[in-house]
Every structure is written in C-alpha cells, then in structure tokens.
Amino acid sequence: MRSLLTPARLTRILLAGLAVLLVTMLGCCLIGTEAVSLKAVFAPQIPGHSNPDYEIFVRIRLARVILAVIVGSALACSGAVFQGLLRNPLADPYILGISSGAGLGAMIAVMLGIQWTLWGRSPIAVFAFVGAIGTVALVWSIGRVAGKYHVTGLLLAGVVVNAFFSALIMFLTSLANSSQIQTTLFWLMGNLTEETWDVLWFSSGLVWAGVVGLFFLAPKLNAICLSDSDARSLGINVMAMRVCAFGIAAMITAVAVSLSGLIGFVGLIIPHAIRLIWGPDHRLLIPLSAITGGTFLVLADTVSRVLVAPAQLPVGVVTALVGGPIFMGLLIRYNSRLGGKG
Amino acid sequence: MEIQWDIKRLSFAYKGQPVLFDQLSFSLEAGTFSGVAGPNGVGKTTLIHLLGGSLKPQTGLILLEGQSVHRMSPSDLASRLALVRQHVAMPFGFTVQETVLMARIAHLDWRGFETQSDRDKVDEALCLTETQHLAHRSVNSLSGGERQRVFIARALAQDTPALILDEPTNYLDLKHQVAVYDLLKRIQIDQGKTIVTITHDMNMAMQYCDQVLLLGPGNGSEVVMGPPKEVLTSERIETVFGVPILSLTQGDRTIVAPMGQWHLET
Amino acid sequence: MRWCILMWLLVGWWAVGPAVFSQTQVTDTVACQTPQRIITLAPNLTEIVYGLGLGDHVVAVTQFSDFPEDVQSKPKVGSFWQLNLEAIVGKQPDLVLALGFQQQRDLARRLKRMHVPVATFNIEDFNDLLGVITGIGQITGQRDEATTMVKTLQKDLNDVQEKVRLSERSKVLWSIQRDPLRVAGRKTFINWIIENAGGVNAMGETLHQYPPVGAEQVLACQPDVIIEQTMAVSDVDETLKQALAYWQRFDNVPAVQTQRIVVLNGDLVTRMGPRIVKGVALAAQVIHPELFGVAP
Numbered sequence: 001m002r003s004l005l006t007p008a009r010l011t012r013i014l015l016a017g018l019a020v021l022l023v024t025m026l027g028c029c030l031i032g033t034e035a036v037s038l039k040a041v042f043a044p045q046i047p048g049h050s051n052p053d054y055e056i057f058v059r060i061r062l063a064r065v066i067l068a069v070i071v072g073s074a075l076a077c078s079g080a081v082f083q084g085l086l087r088n089p090l091a092d093p094y095i096l097g098i099s100s101g102a103g104l105g106a107m108i109a110v111m112l113g114i115q116w117t118l119w120g121r122s123p124i125a126v127f128a129f130v131g132a133i134g135t136v137a138l139v140w141s142i143g144r145v146a147g148k149y150h151v152t153g154l155l156l157a158g159v160v161v162n163a164f165f166s167a168l169i170m171f172l173t174s175l176a177n178s179s180q181i182q183t184t185l186f187w188l189m190g191n192l193t194e195e196t197w198d199v200l201w202f203s204s205g206l207v208w209a210g211v212v213g214l215f216f217l218a219p220k221l222n223a224i225c226l227s228d229s230d231a232r233s234l235g236i237n238v239m240a241m242r243v244c245a246f247g248i249a250a251m252i253t254a255v256a257v258s259l260s261g262l263i264g265f266v267g268l269i270i271p272h273a274i275r276l277i278w279g280p281d282h283r284l285l286i287p288l289s290a291i292t293g294g295t296f297l298v299l300a301d302t303v304s305r306v307l308v309a310p311a312q313l314p315v316g317v318v319t320a321l322v323g324g325p326i327f328m329g330l331l332i333r334y335n336s337r338l339g340g341k342g
Numbered sequence: 343m344e345i346q347w348d349i350k351r352l353s354f355a356y357k358g359q360p361v362l363f364d365q366l367s368f369s370l371e372a373g374t375f376s377g378v379a380g381p382n383g384v385g386k387t388t389l390i391h392l393l394g395g396s397l398k399p400q401t402g403l404i405l406l407e408g409q410s411v412h413r414m415s416p417s418d419l420a421s422r423l424a425l426v427r428q429h430v431a432m433p434f435g436f437t438v439q440e441t442v443l444m445a446r447i448a449h450l451d452w453r454g455f456e457t458q459s460d461r462d463k464v465d466e467a468l469c470l471t472e473t474q475h476l477a478h479r480s481v482n483s484l485s486g487g488e489r490q491r492v493f494i495a496r497a498l499a500q501d502t503p504a505l506i507l508d509e510p511t512n513y514l515d516l517k518h519q520v521a522v523y524d525l526l527k528r529i530q531i532d533q534g535k536t537i538v539t540i541t542h543d544m545n546m547a548m549q550y551c552d553q554v555l556l557l558g559p560g561n562g563s564e565v566v567m568g569p570p571k572e573v574l575t576s577e578r579i580e581t582v583f584g585v586p587i588l589s590l591t592q593g594d595r596t597i598v599a600p601m602g603q604w605h606l607e608t
Numbered sequence: 609m610r611w612c613i614l615m616w617l618l619v620g621w622w623a624v625g626p627a628v629f630s631q632t633q634v635t636d637t638v639a640c641q642t643p644q645r646i647i648t649l650a651p652n653l654t655e656i657v658y659g660l661g662l663g664d665h666v667v668a669v670t671q672f673s674d675f676p677e678d679v680q681s682k683p684k685v686g687s688f689w690q691l692n693l694e695a696i697v698g699k700q701p702d703l704v705l706a707l708g709f710q711q712q713r714d715l716a717r718r719l720k721r722m723h724v725p726v727a728t729f730n731i732e733d734f735n736d737l738l739g740v741i742t743g744i745g746q747i748t749g750q751r752d753e754a755t756t757m758v759k760t761l762q763k764d765l766n767d768v769q770e771k772v773r774l775s776e777r778s779k780v781l782w783s784i785q786r787d788p789l790r791v792a793g794r795k796t797f798i799n800w801i802i803e804n805a806g807g808v809n810a811m812g813e814t815l816h817q818y819p820p821v822g823a824e825q826v827l828a829c830q831p832d833v834i835i836e837q838t839m840a841v842s843d844v845d846e847t848l849k850q851a852l853a854y855w856q857r858f859d860n861v862p863a864v865q866t867q868r869i870v871v872l873n874g875d876l877v878t879r880m881g882p883r884i885v886k887g888v889a890l891a892a893q894v895i896h897p898e899l900f901g902v903a904p
Binding site for chain 2: 002003004005006007084087088089215216218219220222223225226229230232233234235236237238275279280281283
C-alpha cells in the first residue's frame with residue numbers, strides 16, 4: 001500500500017539518507033589498520049614534519065571515502081536508469097559492454113606500458129574511460145534494428161560486444177607478463193585508492209550533475225515502463241529521452257569505472273532494494289539509489305580495508321559477499337510487495 | 343459538425359505483405375462514437391495505429407483536427423489523442439494511481455511533480471472506471487479486466503478530445519463490458535469526446551456506435567462505413583465473417599447471433 | 609530551462625575547484641645521509657638493504673620478504689602486490705624503496721604526495737641489479753659496501769660462467785606452470801639463468817614471454833633437462849613427486865628417458881636479488897652435475 005510521492009516526502013527521505021551517508025562517512029574514516037586520534041589530526045601543522053595522523057585520516061581515508069561515495073552513487077544511479085530504460089530488472093551499468101570496453105582500454109594501457117599522465121590522471125584511467133564511452137557508442141550504433149532503436153537490439157549488441165572484447169582481453173592476458181596480468185586483474189576486480197582533491201572535485205561535479213539530470217528525466221522514465229509506443233502516446237519524445245538518459249548514465253558509469261575499475265553488484269542490487277522498500281517511482285529511485293549506493297560502497301570499502309589487514313580484499317568481492325545476503329533478507333521480508341511480478 | 347479525423351487516399355501495406363488499404367478515404371466527425379469491426383487479420387489494429395500516428399502510410403494523409411498526425415510533435419499529439427492498447431505485464435510494480443498519473447506527464451511542474459488539479463483528474467478517472475478501491479495496489483496484481491479498466495482510466499486522465507481503444511472489453515465480464523461502453527458513451531455525450539474503438543461484439547456496436555467501419559472480407563477490400571443498422575446487416579456480416587447469422591428483431595432493436603455447425607444440425 | 613541552469617551550475621563547480629584546491633606538492637627524493645627508518649616493498653630490495661648492512665634500519669617489509677631470517681620478525685605492510693598505505697605512512701619512514709612496475713609506481717606517486725621519500729628501481733635483469741645496488745648504496749650513504757657487493761656478485765657469476773664455458777650446452781625446458789603447461793621463453797630472465805648455467809633454452813623464440821605449449825612442442829624441442837620451481841623450500845619434495853608423475857607421459861624426450869627432472873627452490877631463481885648468482889650456480893649444478901662433482 002503506497003501513496004503517491006510528494007515533494008515533501010521526497011525531501012524527507014533524501015535528507016534522512018544524506019544524514020545516514022554523512023555519519024557513515026565520518027565513522028568509516030575512523031576505522032582502519034592504524035589507530036588515529038582525531039585530536040592529532042587537527043593539531044597544528046609543523047612545517048617540515050608531516051603529521052601521520054593527518055595524512056592517514058585526511059589524505060588516505062577521507063579521500064578514499066569520498067571516492068567511494070562518488071563511485072557508489074554513480075553506479076547505483078546508472079544501474080537504476082539502465083533497468084528502467086531497458087525495461088529489464090537484470091540490467092546493470094555494465095550491460096551494454098561498458099565493462100569489457102573499459103577493461104580492454106585498461107589492458108591496452110598496461111600492455112603498452114604507458115607512463116605519461118594526463119592532467120595527473122593515470123593512463124589506465126584515461127584509457128578505461130575512453131574504452132567505456134567508445135563501447136557504448138559502438139553498441140548504440142550496432143543496436144539499430146531497421147533504423148530504429150529497439151531494446152532487444154541494444155541488449156543483443158551489448159552481449160555480442162561484451163563477448164568479443166572479453167575474448168580480446170583474454171588473448172592479451174595470455175601475452176602479458178605476470179606484473180601486467182596482476183595489474184590488469186587488480187583493476188578488473190575493482191579497487192578504491194585515494195585520489196587528489198582536484199580529481200575528486202572534478203568527478204564529483206560530473207556525477208552529481210548527472211544524477212540531477214537523470215532526476216529531471218525521472219517522470220519520463222516512469223512512463224516508458226510498458227513500451228516505447230505507449231510512452232509516445234503519452235506525449236514523450238522517446239528517442240530524445242533515450243539518448244539523453246543513456247548518455248548521462250553511460251557518462252557517469254564511465255567516470256566511476258575509470259576511477260575504480262569494475263565494481264559489480266552495486267548497480268544491480270541497490271536499485272532493486274530501493275524498489276522493494278519504496279517502490280519504482282524514478283523520482284525517488286534515482287536520487288535515493290545514488291545516496292544509498294554511496295553509503296553502501298563506503299561500508300563495503302571499509303570492510304575490504306580491514307577484514308584481512310594488512311592485505312586488502314578487492315571491493316567487488318566484498319560488495320557481492322555482503323550485498324547478497326542483505327538483499328536476500330530484503331526479498332524475504334518484502335515478498336508480499338512483489339505481487340504477481342516476475 | 344467539425345471533422346475530427348480526415349483520411350485522404352490512405353494506402354498501407356506491411357513490408358513484404360499484401361496490401362491492407364488502397365486509396366482509402368473517409369472522415370470522422372467530432373463527438374461521434376465509431377466502431378471498427380472485421381475479421382482477424384483484416385487490419386483493424388493497423389487502422390487504429392495509423393489513426394494514432396504510430397504507423398506511417400505509404401501514401402495518403404491522416405489529418406487530426408486539420409493537421410497531419412505525423413507532423414505533430416509527440417506532446418502535441420498526446421494532447422489531442424489518447425490510446426488504450428492491449429497491455430502486457432509491467433516489469434516494475436507501479437500502483438494503479440502511479441500508472442494513471444503517468445497520463446499527466448505533460449502537465450508536471452519543474453520539479454517533476456503533479457499539481458492538485460492533476461490529482462483531481464486522476465481521481466475523477468478512477469471514479470469513472472470504478473477503480474478507486476484499487477488505487478494503491480500494484481497493477482501487476484490485478485486481474486486482466488481490472489487492468490483493462492486502469493488503462494482506460496489513464497486514457498481518460500489524459501484529458502484529450504479524442505480517444506482510440508483497441509478491443510477494450512477483451513477481458514471484461516458482462517457487467518464491466520456494459521459498464522465500459524456506458525462510460526464511453528457517457529463521456530462522448532457529456533464531454534463531447536470523439537471515440538473510436540475496435541469491437542468484436544456486433545450487438546454492442548449496434549447499441550452504442552453512431553457509425554461503424556466494417557473492414558473486409560480479405561485485405562484491400564472496400565471499407566463499408568455508415569450507421570450500424572445499415573452496415574451490420576445479416577447478409578453483410580455473413581459475407582465478411584464467413585459465418586451464418588441468425589438475426590432477431592424486436593421492435594426497434596436487432597440482435598445478431600452467429601450460428602455454428604451444431605446449431606444448424608438441430 | 610532546468611537543463612541550462614544545471615549546465616551552468618556544473619561549469620561553476622568546475623571553475624571553483626582549482627581555485628579552492630591547489631595542486632599538492634610532490635616531494636622528490638632524497639637526502640644522502642643514512643636513513644634511519646627504511647621500508648622495502650619487495651623481497652629482493654630487502655635482501656639488498658640487508659646486504660649493505662642496513663638491516664637494523666629497516667622498520668617494515670612486505671609479506672614475502674623472508675631472507676635473511678631476521679626479516680621474518682619485522683612488521684609487514686602488506687604483500688608485494690597489495691600494500692597497506694596507512695601502515696606505511698604510520699611507520700613514518702624516511703626512505704621507502706619500491707620497484708618500478710605499475711602498481712608500485714602508482715603507490716610511489718601517492719606516497720610522494722604525502723611527503724614520504726620514495727625511491728623507485730627497475731630490476732629486470734642482472735645489469736639492472738648491479739646498477740640498483742650501486743644506486744641504493746648512493747642514496748643510503750653506503751657506497752663502499754655497495755661497490756663490494758657488486759664486485760662479489762660479478763666475481764661469483766664469472767666463476768660459474770668459467771666452469772661451464774667449455775662444456776656442451778644442454779637443452780633445458782623450464783616449466784613455470786603445469787596445468788596448462790607454460791614454460792619460460794627466450795625473453796625472460798629465467799632464460800638468462802639457463803644460459804649462464806651452461807644450458808640453452810629448449811624453446812625457440814616465441815611471441816609470448818611465458819608461452820603455453822602443447823605436447824607437440826615439448827616433443828619437438830627434445831629437452832635434456834626439465835626444471836621446475838617451487839614457492840617455498842619446504843615444497844620441493846612434494847613438487848618433485850608430482851613433477852615426476854606428470855612428465856612421464858613425455859617418455860620420448862631425453863629428459864624423461866634419463867629422468868633428469870629437477871625442482872629448484874623458487875627463492876633463489878625467481879628473485880632477481882643478491883642471491884640470484886647462487887640460483888645460477890644451483891641451476892648449473894643441475895644442468896652439468898658432472899662439473900660439480902655431484903651425482904646426476
């Protein structure tokens with residue numbers, strides 16, 4: 001039993017979510033392998049000596065937590081949008097070949113042994129970003145069916161491109177030496193490291209703008225839930241909306257992937273969990289997915305940092321291991337809400 | 343009476359298939375209730391889609407209120423015409439209220455939220471289709487008939503001068519079949535809407551329609567159009583549908599019933 | 609309309625950013641007096657530092673640094689591939705030694721941003737090793753010790769080379785993995801070990817550094833000796849048993865017919881560090897037992 005979403009209710013829920021996010025961020029900055037005292041962090045800086053507590057708390061942990069928020073919100077939000085656009089609850093941000101395209105880009109960067117950096121960004125990140133965007137464009141152009149964009153055509157094109165690029169990655173892996181393999185594998189498993197503040201600022205700008213833009217498209221995303229022609233009869237320019245939504249979602253996914261490698265599960269499960277509890281209205285789903293995705297990834301990253309210290313688990317492993325049981329619990333609890341849905 | 347739809351020399355065939363319509367011309371007046379009838383495969387749904395702008399004819403013009411449906415922007419078209427189709431299950435569990443609200447998408451404010459007048463229109467539509475008690479239920483949990491009424495409510499909430507329906511009474515029981523036709527007739531009379539509906543039920547057509555378009559038999563044949571009494575004669579129905587017809591007249595009313603093999607033998 | 613406002617907000621956000629955050633200063637290495645708190649991020653670097661007599665100054669190492677014995681009691685800051693940045697910074701080192709491959713290079717960059725002195729070294733082959741020993745000697749103020757170490761290594765290698773110079777080169781197949789079968793190709797430093805130990809790689813030139821090979825290629829290359837390696841010295845016997853069982857199927861190559869299948873301690877032959885020459889000597893013993901007075 002769910003009543004209509006109102007601006008007041010939306011604001012309330014989002015503010016509560018943001019509060020939870022901020023508390024989680026702060027809490028996770030205090031957790032780590034080294035003991036850090038807040039007092040030491042804020043002690044005045046002595047020039048010539050570095051303050052290890054400050055370095056650890058601010059430059060390592062805080063930077064990493066902020067990155068987790070950026071990546072998590074980008075992935076969860078774009079996952080929700082892809083599921084809506086493709087009308088497929090099994091869609092995730094990587095479904096249209098972004099994962100293999102980014103992976104191939106990263107692998108090529110590693111194999112070529114490129115050392116120069118672009119504005120301080122590592123070459124792997126740049127190549128991964130280009131690979132991701134390029135692959136979406138490729139899938140989009142292949143996915144035409146009789147000159148029109150058809151959901152099935154897009155999905156099939158994505159599957160084909162994914163398979164082809166994955167095979168290329170495997171071929172390159174067989175050629176690579178062990179350090180190259182390790183580097184690529186690492187990247188493929190997803191990892192979060194601290195970034196410089198300007199990188200965080202720049203990418204957070206892109207991601208929040210993307211989330212807001214997708215929020216503007218939310219009512220139309222609601223309306224295409226049945227079929228394109230149905231949406232058109234409601235007055236929506238389906239083509240324009242598709243291009244816009246795909247473009248923005250692909251862009252924020254590419255940003256996330258270039259920053260952190262392939263972290264799975266977040267984009268698939270978070271939107272589902274939100275839908276189970278709060279319903280499928282995209283006006284709430286999109287911003288709340290972003291906030292929840294960020295929170296979830298911060299928590300997952302903290303677990304990955306401390307569980308097998310001093311080594312680290314790849315974040316993608318943690319998201320799957322942690323997310324799975326939580327989601328199953330949600331399913332059981334809210335089973336009645338599913339109704340006759342498949 | 344102003345003209346709602348003006349069809350001029352419409353010709354259409356699906357790719358690689360025989361011609362469905364050849365140089366067809368007719369017009370529908372505003373505020374009329376028209377039924378489209380004919381055997382399976384003759385092109386009823388196609389005609390509906392052509393009228394609604396989802397399909398493009400090879401030649402000919404389809405004018406709605408004087409403008410070509412294919413030249414109008416989607417939002418423009420949606421403000422003049424609402425469609426009720428056959429619907430499959432939704433992948434996501436929207437409630438009835440949320441679904442009907444989608445019709446108001448052109449009227450949302452800058453934040454993407456509806457105003458009170460939008461909500462009122464939705465309530466009104468739910469009342470008219472007797473679905474208010476289902477307002478907070480997920481559409482996927484409804485029966486076929488209830489779902490049908492929800493989508494009719496959505497088309498009503500769109501608040502357009504014209505309404506096109508594709509077999510709206512498909513899954514409905516007798517009571518609701520009559521209720522839907524009564525509703526359509528009422529909004530035709532009260533609100534002056536133009537209604538075009540595909541119908542399989544000849545008797546309903548005779549009771550409610552101002553005019554009937556009978557397609558067939560076979561493709562590309564003449565479309566017969568006119569008041570139901572003139573068009574839906576037993577001979578014509580027999581010819582078009584290929585089934586013997588029993589016709590009973592009682593005063594002003596005529597009932598037609600198909601006669602199957604067993605009927606003939608006894 | 610909303611979209612325009614959104615675009616402008618984004619542009620504004622980006623414009624403000626660089627003004628608020630200035631680029632972090634990157635500190636480059638390094639002073640020349642003896643560092644007191646050294647962290648080494650690779651086992652071979654650890655061995656070099658100990659070899660230069662700075663063992664007491666080492667405050668942390670990575671997981672697989674196990675030589676000399678002393679090292680095993682030192683705190684660990686993660687493994688070779690996965691380093692714990694917090695732990696490194698927390699130890700307040702005045703010198704961190706890293707290798708040059710992508711991950712450690714990244715880490716070095718990040719450490720420099722946090723004002724930690726880092727020196728990166730590439731050790732791909734023996735000459736690199738000698739150069740690195742000298743380099744580390746310079747930045748730690750142990751120049752003399754470094755020179756001595758280099759001279760010793762060169763002499764030891766020459767000794768081995770002399771011993772095997774005149775004998776016939778045996779064909780060696782060095783397998784690094786059994787399932788699927790992968791061997792060391794001509795472009796690896798294992799190949800260098802083989803050549804200095806008086807052998808020749810049974811594999812010809814290949815596109816891959818570590819080509820996967822099939823039974824056909826094994827038969828075609830007709831090795832005289834098959835060498836495998838283990839991760840830890842404790843595994844040698846077990847690995848040997850498995851290796852013998854595995855290679856029996858290739859009974860038409862000389863190595864199997866004469867049962868010259870050997871398993872070597874990985875530490876000595878996979879670590880390009882000061883003990884590599886010992887590894888070469890070990891390989892030479894195995895390839896030309898007759899020269900060393902050891903039973904085949």
